[in-house]
Amino acid sequence: MSTPDEQGLSLHHLTVRFGGLLALDDVSLRVPPKKVIGVIGPNGAGKTTLFNVISGFVAPQSGAITLDGRPWRPRPHHLRRHGIARTLQGVGQFGGMTVLENVQVGLKAPRGNRGYRGSKSQQDAYAALERCGVADYANAYPGMLPYAKRKRVELARALAARPRILMLDEPAGGLDADEIDWLADLIREADTTVLLVEHHMDLVMSVCDEILVLDFGKPIALGSPGEIRTDPKVAEAYLGAAA
Ligand SMILES: Nc1ncnc2c1ncn2[C@@H]1O[C@H](COP(=O)(O)OP(=O)(O)OP(=O)(O)O)[C@@H](O)[C@H]1O
Numbered sequence: 349m350s351t352p353d354e355q356g357l358s359l360h361h362l363t364v365r366f367g368g369l370l371a372l373d374d375v376s377l378r379v380p381p382k383k384v385i386g387v388i389g390p391n392g393a394g395k396t397t398l399f400n401v402i403s404g405f406v407a408p409q410s411g412a413i414t415l416d417g418r419p420w421r422p423r424p425h426h427l428r429r430h431g432i433a434r435t436l437q438g439v440g441q442f443g444g445m446t447v448l449e450n451v452q453v454g455l456k457a458p459r460g461n462r463g464y465r466g467s468k469s470q471q472d473a474y475a476a477l478e479r480c481g482v483a484d485y486a487n488a489y490p491g492m493l494p495y496a497k498r499k500r501v502e503l504a505r506a507l508a509a510r511p512r513i514l515m516l517d518e519p520a521g522g523l524d525a526d527e528i529d530w531l532a533d534l535i536r537e538a539d540t541t542v543l544l545v546e547h548h549m550d551l552v553m554s555v556c557d558e559i560l561v562l563d564f565g566k567p568i569a570l571g572s573p574g575e576i577r578t579d580p581k582v583a584e585a586y587l588g589a590a591a
């Protein structure tokens with residue numbers, strides 16, 4: 349058994365280099381169960397790279413990840429088994445499948461449940477679409493939907509598997525104020541661990557328990573929304589990026 353302070357996901361001193369570029373520079377982070385943890389920073393700060401490491405698409409040059417206190421080497425095809433789901437920056441859906449099929453495609457039989465057949469996964473996929481308010485589009489093709497609806501389908505796809513860790517990469521990108529309010533409620537009510545990469549500060553500040561700030565791959569601040577809002581290093585990083 350892991351001790352309570354080991355529960356969840358922990359990143360230990362992760363470093364990623366792409367040639368001469370240091371995309372992540374000694375990044376450590378505790379992601380305890382049911383917490384909403386934000387990862388922010390200027391463009392190119394390494395946020396998506398961090399998600400890519402956690403989901404096994406990028407191998408770190410050094411550092412380690414533990415899940416519930418045990419060493420863990422993520423592999424993309426093992427994520428679901430470990431209860432981890434992510435959305436992609438932008439919208440990543442297959443054009444040749446309906447909305448329902450897109451959500452269903454990641455829902456393979458849970459381990460030990462041989463009776464989990466097509467109709468059950470279809471029901472789960474449909475329920476996720478309903479939860480995200482896009483069940484009306486179940487039989488449409490994603491390409492026919494407005495952008496905001498496609499973002500909701502992307503969320504439904506990730507939520508359908510009932511992940512214990514949900515990783516959202518810029519879910520508010522391209523959304524209007526009403527859609528962002530809806531998204532904030534969804535995150536607050538998700539009842540799961542959420543890792544949120546986002547540029548929309550009002551959203552980050554309103555839903556996160558804790559926020560990690562990256563700048564050129566380096567962690568420059570970690571704290572509550574209130575602490576991050578008033579941290580001069582954070583303001584400086586964003587001002588530097590804007591210049
Ligand atoms: N596969 C890759 N090969 C080479 N360089 C990469 C690769 N992936 C990311 N990078 C570089 O690593 C740095 C961090 O990129 P990353 O996509 O993680 O930033 P980000 O914080 O997600 O930025 P944004 O806010 O624009 O999405 C950037 O300089 C990027 O060009």
Ligand SMILES: [Mg+2]
Binds near residue numbers: 395
């Ligand atoms: Mg990114």
